[in-house]
Amino acid sequence: MKLLLITGGSKGLGLALCEQFKQKGYQIIEFSRSAPHEFSVSVDLTNPEVSRLAVAKAIASINANQLQELVVINNAGTLAPIGQTSDKAFSDLLNSMNTNFVSAILILTEIIARFQSATCKKVLANISSGAALKGYYGWSLYCAAKAGMENFIHSLAVEQQTQPHPFLPINIDPGVIDTDMQALIRATPQSDFADVERFIQRKNQGLLVSPDKVAASIINIIELPSLSFGNRYETSKHNN
Numbered sequence: 001m002k003l004l005l006i007t008g009g010s011k012g013l014g015l016a017l018c019e020q021f022k023q024k025g026y027q028i029i030e031f032s033r034s035a036p037h038e039f040s041v042s043v044d045l046t047n048p049e050v051s052r053l054a055v056a057k058a059i060a061s062i063n064a065n066q067l068q069e070l071v072v073i074n075n076a077g078t079l080a081p082i083g084q085t086s087d088k089a090f091s092d093l094l095n096s097m098n099t100n101f102v103s104a105i106l107i108l109t110e111i112i113a114r115f116q117s118a119t120c121k122k123v124l125a126n127i128s129s130g131a132a133l134k135g136y137y138g139w140s141l142y143c144a145a146k147a148g149m150e151n152f153i154h155s156l157a158v159e160q161q162t163q164p165h166p167f168l169p170i171n172i173d174p175g176v177i178d179t180d181m182q183a184l185i186r187a188t189p190q191s192d193f194a195d196v197e198r199f200i201q202r203k204n205q206g207l208l209v210s211p212d213k214v215a216a217s218i219i220n221i222i223e224l225p226s227l228s229f230g231n232r233y234e235t236s237k238h239n240n
């Protein structure tokens, strides 16, 4: 059995990944709040411990010896709340960090512990962003979480290389994708997001890439024979 475990597969990039991995014959378990697929598990990442336990339960009965390949994709994410943190409710700040960072780490850790001894090829891909590498006015939480997750992956890569049956952790920058996340950006007032006009222009100029195209590039990356521990890959360099 080839298995995909993915967060945020209900829409956008995650949905396109679910559809394309399904076509390739993978079994899938998808984790999101709306959980629209027959292979979905409903999880709200704003609550890390409840999320971790839901994932643990969903993977508990999988026979690791029957796995031919395991792909884990940390894809779920949110930009909200956009704006300076000092203008926002503390509960919203906490929800953002829990979704993009704390829950992601707990879930990946749960999956690694469960399948560390599985002998098949195991790729663990973190969907990152250009926001991991630079600051944007109004995205400080998102930028912090993306940067933190990239370096979590770097450390995992070092650790996994000491294991007899390692996961192969990588970061993937998917570029600018035509999803609800971009629609949210364009709808944000300039007082909260200073670069909003540039993102509106990008959409008007047809510069956003479809989720299907980005998902195909991610699969190209995951299938690279030369895939290496802790590398950062950009989908724009791996198009069909």
Ligand SMILES: NC(=O)c1ccc[n+]([C@@H]2O[C@H](COP(=O)([O-])OP(=O)(O)OC[C@H]3O[C@@H](n4cnc5c(N)ncnc54)[C@H](OP(=O)(O)O)[C@@H]3O)[C@@H](O)[C@H]2O)c1
Residues within 6 Å of the ligand: 007, 008, 009, 010, 011, 012, 013, 014, 031, 032, 033, 034, 035, 043, 044, 045, 046, 074, 075, 076, 077, 078, 099, 127, 128, 129, 130, 174, 175, 176, 177, 178, 179, 180, 181, 182
């Ligand atoms: N769009 C871009 O231009 C762009 C650029 C760079 C990086 N990325 C990254 O690409 C990934 C996918 O983004 P996208 O553009 O496809 O976004 P999207 O269309 O907004 O989809 C986000 C996904 O995350 C899930 N999610 C959000 N909050 C959640 C929560 N509290 N609990 C559980 N699931 C939650 C959503 O599911 P539910 O709503 O059903 O819970 C949905 O499946 C993200 O990591 C994003 O940071 C996107």
